[in-house]
Amino acid sequence: MSTIERLVDELQRSYAEAQERMSDPAVYNDRKLVADAGRRLKELEGPNRLAEQWKLAQADLEDARGDPELTGMATELEEQIAGLEEDLRLALVEKDPADEKDVIVEIRPGVGGDEAAIWAGDVYRMLTRYAERRGYRTETLSTSESESGGFKEIVFAVKGDGAFSVFKYEGGTHRVQRVPETESQGRIHTSTATVAVMPEVEDVEVLVEEKDLKIDVMRSTGPGGQSVNTTDSAVRITHLPTGIVVTMQDERSQLQNRERAMRVLRARLYEGERARQLAEVAASRRSQIGGGERAEKIRTYNFPENRLTDHRVKLTVHRLDRVLEGELDEFTDTLQAEDRRLALAEASA
Numbered sequence: 001m002s003t004i005e006r007l008v009d010e011l012q013r014s015y016a017e018a019q020e021r022m023s024d025p026a027v028y029n030d031r032k033l034v035a036d037a038g039r040r041l042k043e044l045e046g047p048n049r050l051a052e053q054w055k056l057a058q059a060d061l062e063d064a065r066g067d068p069e070l071t072g073m074a075t076e077l078e079e080q081i082a083g084l085e086e087d088l089r090l091a092l093v094e095k096d097p098a099d100e101k102d103v104i105v106e107i108r109p110g111v112g113g114d115e116a117a118i119w120a121g122d123v124y125r126m127l128t129r130y131a132e133r134r135g136y137r138t139e140t141l142s143t144s145e146s147e148s149g150g151f152k153e154i155v156f157a158v159k160g161d162g163a164f165s166v167f168k169y170e171g172g173t174h175r176v177q178r179v180p181e182t183e184s185q186g187r188i189h190t191s192t193a194t195v196a197v198m199p200e201v202e203d204v205e206v207l208v209e210e211k212d213l214k215i216d217v218m219r220s221t222g223p224g225g226q227s228v229n230t231t232d233s234a235v236r237i238t239h240l241p242t243g244i245v246v247t248m249q250d251e252r253s254q255l256q257n258r259e260r261a262m263r264v265l266r267a268r269l270y271e272g273e274r275a276r277q278l279a280e281v282a283a284s285r286r287s288q289i290g291g292g293e294r295a296e297k298i299r300t301y302n303f304p305e306n307r308l309t310d311h312r313v314k315l316t317v318h319r320l321d322r323v324l325e326g327e328l329d330e331f332t333d334t335l336q337a338e339d340r341r342l343a344l345a346e347a348s349a
Contacts (some may be wrong), residue, residue: 004085007266011092015041015048034113037203039100047091054084093343098199098274099165103158103268106196109150110173112191115180117150120193122324123174124154127167127195129326136160141192141260142248155264157200164199169335170328174294180302188304192297199274210229214238215258220249237261241256244268313338 002166027033035320061077064070107124109116128138142155143230158167175253185187216236234249235257246264300309301320308318313334317323323331 004054004088007088008054009091010087011044011047011051015044018044023120031211032205035205039097042100043095047088050088050091051086054081054088057081057084079342080206090340090343093340096165096168098168098270100162101164101199101201102160103163103167103197104155104200104264105158105167105170105195106153106155106264107151108153108194109146110192110194112122112189113184114146114150116147116191116193117146117152118180119150119191120154121150121192122176123195124151124156126324126326126328127158127170128156130328131158131160131163131326132164133326133329134160134162138248141264142250157263164197165336166332167197169332170195170298172298174301175297175300176301176303178301198271198273199268200263203262203266208239208262208266208269212240214240215281216248217254230295233257235261237265239265241267242269242272269286310335 007143015171018037022026022034022161027037031117057077057080061074061081064074064077105127107120107127109120113121131138137159139159140154141157142153144154145153146152171190173194175190177188177190179186180189193207214237216238217232218234218236219232219235233252233254234247235254236245236247236260238245244265246261248261248264249262251257298310298312301324302308303320304321305318307316307318308320310331313331315331315334317330319327
């Protein structure tokens with residue numbers, strides 16, 4: 001039996017086992033187990049379809065080789081089978097288990113003062129427009145405006161199948177080179193905004209115990225610290241074991257602010273564990289292509305030249321104006337292709 005035949009057999013066996021697991025009463029009655037089983041079944045559906053197509057093409061090839069009148073079809077079928085085998089290997093490369101999840105995105109100004117805060121707002125608009133272009137839904141969770149008209153911080157969610165597989169490449173430092181509106185001498189300034197992209201997880205995936213939380217309530221504040229709410233609706237949650245602090249104040253309801261803060265807290269805890277695991281595999285493809293750390297400069301946006309460069313894949317385009325309207329597909333496609341290339345090379349090593 002050839003390597004690809006063993007691969008197909010193992011894949012179809014795994015798919016059958018996943019189907020059986022979904023119908024197992026012991027799994028069906030456990031919320032976490034059924035969620036895990038459902039994800040596993042969904043992961044295998046695409047590769048299983050490819051395996052079925054491969055088996056059908058192999059059967060057709062055997063028929064073509066045995067019939068003189070079908071000899072011409074053999075070459076086409078051989079090419080089709082070679083393509084299916086390549087697709088199968090790609091489909092079976094270990095994927096990031098977070099790829100299908102929704103995401104929570106945090107944007108903050110970096111270096112550059114007021115201009116950095118304005119740039120943070122521009123990055124927010126670019127990413128939300130990109131989400132809309134791809135058919136995702138966005139939900140603003142928290143905003144903290146600066147007096148200059150930009151943002152001290154903005155947190156939002158992106159919801160839709162495969163959102164993390166797309167937006168994880170936006171994590172890192174976005175550097176801009178342009179002449180600020182407040183610059184009277186026409187000099188180009190360099191500013192940055194940092195973006196963190198985290199998978200959004202269910203409460204069953206990250207256990208957060210009440211005893212590990214310190215919860216404070218306060219009045220909401222606006223730019224400059226002035227009170228904008230007469231009730232104690234703002235919520236600050238401190239996760240004592242890690243020291244992570246999340247504050248939410250946009251909603252008028254204390255309950256809604258707490259629920260949003262818990263969503264962000266779970267995402268940060270999950271992402272922290274992911275980062276720890278990835279750090280243990282320093283030679284993995286994810287560390288080669290970039291881990292999305294805020295300190296990692298991923299792109300430079302040069303306004304005078306209408307140019308955008310992604311430093312991870314050395315891709316440069318001269319249509320910055322359109323990219324800022326959300327046309328980021330070329331960058332995502334290139335980064336995903338490089339990720340797959342590195343994954344195949346790693347699997348073949």
